[in-house]
Each structure stands twice: as C-alpha cells, then as structure tokens.
Amino acid sequence: MKVGGEAHRLSTILHIEEKHGRTGALLFVTVRHDYSQDGRLCIREEQDIVYREPNPPKRGSGTPSEAGEWNETITPTPTLLFRYSAITFNGHRIHYDHPYVTETEGYPGLVVHGPMIATLNLRAFVRAHPDKPVRHFAYRGVRPLTLPAAFQVSGCIEAPGKARLWAGNADGTAQSAEVIFD
Numbered sequence: 369m370k371v372g373g374e375a376h377r378l379s380t381i382l383h384i385e386e387k388h389g390r391t392g393a394l395l396f397v398t399v400r401h402d403y404s405q406d407g408r409l410c411i412r413e414e415q416d417i418v419y420r421e422p423n424p425p426k427r428g429s430g431t432p433s434e435a436g437e438w439n440e441t442i443t444p445t446p447t448l449l450f451r452y453s454a455i456t457f458n459g460h461r462i463h464y465d466h467p468y469v470t471e472t473e474g475y476p477g478l479v480v481h482g483p484m485i486a487t488l489n490l491r492a493f494v495r496a497h498p499d500k501p502v503r504h505f506a507y508r509g510v511r512p513l514t515l516p517a518a519f520q521v522s523g524c525i526e527a528p529g530k531a532r533l534w535a536g537n538a539d540g541t542a543q544s545a546e547v548i549f550d
Contacts, residue, residue: 369403369410378402382414392421433536436522438496442488443518444480452484477514485513485543489521489533493547496523497531500549507545513537523547 369375383398396418403411450464461468462479469475486507494502513519513535519542523533533545 369405373405375403375405375410378404394421395419431540432538433520433522433534433541436534437524438492439520439522440488440492440495441518441520444513444515446478446515449478449480449484449515452481456481456483475512475514477516480513480515480519482507482509482543485509485519485521485535486545489523489535489543489545490547492521493523493531493533497549502547502549504548505545507533507543509543511540511542513542 378401380400380402381397382400383396385396387394387396396416399415399417401411401413401415402409403413446464446466453459453463458481462473462475463469463481464478466478469478486505489507490502490505517537517539519535519537521533521535523531523545526532529549531547531549533547534541535543535545
C-alpha cells in the first residue's frame with residue numbers, strides 16, 4: 369500500500385460458530401478484511417473473534433515463559449493501551465477503564481490488547497532477523513496480560529523458514545505465534 373493514497377477495506381463475516389468450553393459458551397466469528405488500493409488487493413487479513421460468557425478471567429499457570437533466542441521486555445502503560453484502542457477503533461472498556469475492568473470484569477488491571485501483543489512480538493522477530501522477509505504470521509491468545517506487569521516477547525527459529533514466537537511473563541505464556549519467512 370502507498371502511504372497517503374486512498375485505500376478501501378471490505379470486511380466480510382465468513383463463519384459464525386457457537387462452542388462450549390471450560391469457561392462456558394463461546395461464540396467464534398471469523399471475519400476477513402480485504403484492503404485495496406487503486407483497485408488492487410494489497411492485504412488480506414482473517415480474524416477470529418471470540419465472544420464469551422461473563423466468567424472470571426483465566427489466570428496464569430505460575431510457570432514463567434521460557435527464554436528465547438531473542439527477547440524483548442515490554443512495559444505497557446495505560447496511555448499506550450488508550451492510544452492503541454483509539455487507533456484501532458476498539459471501544460472495549462477493559463483496555464482503558466480501570467474501575468470497569470477491575471470491578472465489573474474481574475481483571476486485576478487493564479487488559480493488554482491481543483493484536484498489540486502480536487504486533488510487538490512480530491516486531492521483535494523482525495528486529496532480530498531483519499534479513500528474513502515475513503511471508504505468514506499467525507497467533508493465538510492463551511490468557512490475558514494485564515497492567516501493571518511487564519511482559520516479554522520471545523522466539524526461536526524452529527526450522528528453515530519457520531519460527532515459533534511467544535509472549536508472557538512470570539505467570540506463564542499468554543500468546544503463541546508462528547512466523548513463516550524466506
């Protein structure tokens with residue numbers, strides 16, 4: 369995509385499925401976002417959104433995340449979460465309203481955005497391997513990360529062209545990811 373050029377996004381709901389897990393009823397919605405510019409498809413993103421019944425938040429395992437071949441420590445702040453909410457048009461109060469997230473949702477602090485964790489994790493990979501063009505990136509949330517705790521984004525090369533990434537803290541892994549690269 370060209371910076372400053374007009375772009376279009378077309379979002380399509382591809383699939384809706386209800387499931388039942390350990391925390392109760394879950395609704396999975398798969399959405400595809402196609403970003404185009406000058407009539408040409410530039411980016412295709414597929415997103416799985418999970419809606420869950422109100423339940424106590426999932427806590428960590430108590431087993432710290434492993435160290436990787438590369439590691440970066442992230443110290444999120446309320447301002448960072450608020451700004452990320454603003455630029456992504458995410459109005460969910462768990463990311464910026466401390467009384468709401470602690471008193472109503474039951475989290476110990478503001479919740480760090482899953483996509484932001486993924487972006488920071490991918491950034492750490494690119495910083496560690498600037499000569500390896502990314503071809504595919506996928507991630508999965510395992511549990512929430514909350515303020516004020518810092519967390520680490522880490523990873524390792526598993527095979528030629530494939531890396532495993534993760535994010536977490538002393539309470540365990542919060543997100544896992546995979547990168548396919550040239």
